[in-house]
Amino acid sequence: MPHNGDRTAQASRRSGARHSNNDGLIPVLARRVREVEAKAGTGKKLGPTNRTKFQVIALLMREERARAKSDAALSDAARAEQLKRLDGIATILAKTAARDTSLIALLESTSTPSPAAQKMRRDWLLESGAELEPDDLIITTEVPKPKQDVLLSPELAQKQVMPQSVRARQLSNPFLAPDFALAQQSSPSPRRRLDSWELLGPLFKSFEYGSGGQAASMELPPAPKIDRYSPPGMELMKHQAKFVESVRLGHRSFLLADEPGLGKTAQSVLAASVAGAYPLLAVVPNVVKMNWAREVQRWTPHRRATVIHGDGEGLDAFADVVIVNYEVLDRHLSWLSELGFRGMVVDEAHFIKNLHSQRSRYVLGLADAIRHSVSDPLLMALTGTPLINDIDDFRAIWQFLGWIDGTKPTAELMSRLDETELTPADPGFYTAARGAVIDMGIVRRKKIDVAADLPSRRVVDLPVELDDELGRSVKAAERELAARLVQRYRRAFAAGVGESFAGDDDERREHLIRIVAHAELEESKGQKTGENVFTMVRKIGQAKASLAADYAAQLARSVGKVVFFAKHIDVMDQAEEAFASRELRSVSIRGDQTAIARQREIDAFNNDPGVSVAVCSLTAAGVGLNLQAASNVVLAELSWTAAEQTQAIDRVHRIGQEEPVTAWRIIAAQTIDAKIAELIDSKQSLALRALDGVDIEPGSADSVQLDALISLLRDAL
Structure with missing residues (x-):
């Protein structure tokens, strides 16, 4: 497919072959964008076909805009009319992207069209009545690179090491035995009905x-x-x-x-x-x-x-x-x-x-x-x-x-x-x-x-009140964030953002809330200082740390070994200090440990009766470990995904476990923490539908962070 730099010129060459009123492509784009808008309006995330449509609409809209601006044969009035109609299509695209924020990347001019998108672009141009240049008729696919190029770019080549024992193996057997079956597989596949x-x-x-x-x-x-x-x-x-x-x-x-x-x-x-x-x-x-x-x-x-x-x-x-x-x-x-x-x-x-x-x-x-x-x-x-x-x-x-x-x-x-x-x-x-x-x-x-003999498991929420100085600062930070969101909303409303949204006042309000929340989230991702959803959740974790450690210590005294999960290192540090002050031995499983040191900690927890608590990083210890010496898990901080939370609990609830497993989620009451817990629980429908065959309505496709900001702004308004 031609590069972006060639498209304007080619579009200009196509213009002479369009219908006499020069409206050939715009009605096609208008019909297609309404199809995508209707699909997005159902509340479900767009599937692959409609995502491809969305990308092609954006691509052709940019080409048609450039053509209209540069076509000397157009009168000023005709050019203004063309650009106005294209602006209407652009508005619908923006509105659809606000509903499904994963579409925003497809609006970028640098977004590479797939072969399916190239074919769709060609077909729509033909439908519009355009005569295409030979280059426009060719659908290019990415040619697979040779094996060596895939693995060894110049940057990677400089990093390569050759362990001594590998060299010894190569010298002992310099030739790999050929696999003659590969020759049979290399014959071209027959042409198929679905090609x-x-x-x-x-x-x-x-x-x-x-x-x-x-x-x-x-x-x-x-x-x-x-x-x-x-x-x-x-x-x-x-x-x-x-x-x-x-x-x-x-x-x-x-x-x-x-x-x-x-x-x-x-x-x-x-x-x-x-x-x-x-x-x-x-x-x-x-x-x-x-x-x-x-x-x-x-x-x-x-x-x-x-x-x-x-x-x-x-x-x-x-x-x-x-x-x-x-x-x-x-x-x-x-x-x-x-x-x-x-x-x-x-x-x-x-x-x-x-x-x-x-x-x-x-x-x-x-x-x-x-x-x-x-x-x-x-x-x-x-x-x-x-x-x-x-x-x-x-x-x-x-x-x-x-x-x-x-x-x-x-x-x-x-x-x-x-x-x-x-x-x-x-x-x-x-x-x-x-x-x-x-x-x-x-x-x-x-x-x-x-595994019918595997004991049951349950997740129990333990609300805690953050009534100390740190807790008060958390609530103040949440109020500050909510106030900033309200200000952004009112400025956007006054500026007329979203006025073109097709719907009643309540629907426009929800649309504008989503736009503001998305803008806040994108800004927060690159923000190093100030209050945002990420720094606030970290503060909540710090405020809950001592309370969560207290509860884990009580469990260790009464029921035996406990696995304590946290997301941030400072929360883990606080917990370990709390356990030491109570004369409870703990081990630590973190991302910066060597594999040997980490395994030593795991073995101590599973085998040493004197070790009471395993303090674990939610990301570093949430996969692949066996910690079934415990049957109680304390989740001191919440994850951003249901899958990460499930993985953490399943370090304990696995083959070899003989006791019912309970995961205790420590929730900061009357803060955004409670909303995040609720959202995590609602995000599990995808795997249930796709893998386990459960016929349930899919939950929101938004991230937990975005949904949390939407909820915070909605409540503040």
């Missing part, structure tokens, strides 16, 4: 709509009557044995999305064993890499695991399982891409949900390198929370697994979709397409279904 359809949008939408009660889990074979997978003294649960049996029978790509606490690590370790997928690469969060090495030793004692620390000191390159954390991956891409891995597992795979992040590019590049060197490798993405904010969170995981290539389904998924004999225009396509994707390897089991 001309845009399919990724409908595939994502098929999960967004939910399933009317059907959980998103492929059919697995029965568990073997005799457990031949586990080493002596160990035993798999039935749901774990079913998964491993599926691998033994030949399935090789999985999104293992079991709820946290159902033993995903053990399943993947044994899956590699029955598949013979060695050497295996495991990319994991730093907090769990030592635990991964232990799980390999527990479940496959005949195999060796090695953990990459820093630049690879002490690495055993001859090991069967190589474990690396996301943070040091960039230094080891070169040799990891050439070692000859036959399998790869990504733990807490929601970490790669942002396709544009460096960690995602590194992981996807390594997976691509493995697919280029091995036929049918074992690829597993493990996460109990694959969907956090958006159905699009699936995209990077599906790409890692080789189900899509970024723009379309790959050959195997395309074949499954073709077998449905349906197209996105057919009513039954969405149900059939969802089933086709699930059968590619989505495995989702809930605790309540597969």
Whole structure:
């Protein structure tokens, strides 16, 4: 597709071929923008197809505006009329973006159109009666870079390290055995009935709509009557044995999305064993890499695991399982891409949900390198929370697994979709397409279904009054923020912002509240000082710290070990001081620890009866850890997502737990903290609909921060 700099000139060249009244494109854009506006007016977040429409409308509107301004054949009156009509379309776009703030990025002139957007742009121009230049008829797709270019940009090349043991392995076996099966896979795919359809949008939408009660889990074979997978003294649960049996029978790509606490690590370790997928690469969060090495030793004692620390000191390159954390991956891409891995597992795979992040590019590049060197490798993405904010969170995981290539389904998924004999225009396509994707390897089991002997869990809110000096400052800060929001609202109202909004006074008021709250949130993200929603929540955490520590200490005295979660380091520090003053021994699990030091703290908590409390970072200790020596969790600070809160509680509520689990949320009464708790609880509908088949209305697609500001301003008004 031509660059932005070429579009004005081409639009000018097209103008002579338009209808004589020069109105060819604007009516097309007017119809399309009303379609998008109507869809956004339902209160639901726009799906992929309408997001593409939104982007193309903005793109063509900019082109048409530039053409109208530069067309010497237009009279001043005709030009003014054209620009007025385009302003009307721009107003509707802005109003729609205010309802769904994730659309704002698509208004940017630098937003790159996808192949689907390019095709839609071409079709609309033809519909308008324009004669297009040859360049406008060509739909360009991004050509995949060679494997080496993906992994080693010039900047990355300078970072690469070569551990001594890797060099020794390369010298001992300088040639990797060729995989002749790859030659068979490289033959071009036959042309299929669905090749001309845009399919990724409908595939994502098929999960967004939910399933009317059907959980998103492929059919697995029965568990073997005799457990031949586990080493002596160990035993798999039935749901774990079913998964491993599926691998033994030949399935090789999985999104293992079991709820946290159902033993995903053990399943993947044994899956590699029955598949013979060695050497295996495991990319994991730093907090769990030592635990991964232990799980390999527990479940496959005949195999060796090695953990990459820093630049690879002490690495055993001859090991069967190589474990690396996301943070040091960039230094080891070169040799990891050439070692000859036959399998790869990504733990807490929601970490790669942002396709544009460096960690995602590194992981996807390594997976691509493995697919280029091995036929049918074992690829597993493990996460109990694959969907956090958006159905699009699936995209990077599906790409890692080789189900899509970024723009379309790959050959195997395309074949499954073709077998449905349906197209996105057919009513039954969405149900059939969802089933086709699930059968590619989505495995989702809930605790309540597969671990009937697992004790119950509950979340209990404990309101506390902030009546000390710090508490009073929190309430003063909240009043200051509310007053600032009201001032912004009144200025915007006086300036006529939102007057063009189609609706009654109450609807316009809500529309303006959203605009003001969004502006405040965007400003706060780059703000280092002053009162905003982020600094206020931190102050609330500091004000609650001593009260939360008091309650945790009481629990430790009366019921035994307690896990204490906080978001900020200063809150953790306050809690540890409080426990020490009460002569309660505590351990600390933080993001700045080495993996060895962190594992030592975890072991002390689980095994030493003298340790009463584990003080944990909500972000650093919220995934992958086993802390089931406790059955009580204190959440001193709230997360911004329901998924993060659930992950934290599930460090305790997991296989091996024998007691009912209670999570005590400390809530600052009569502050925004209480509203945030309410919002977190309302944000869980996405995963329930897409994965667990629960047919419920989706909650707001806004962030908790934005909804909290909207609520604060609404109450203040």
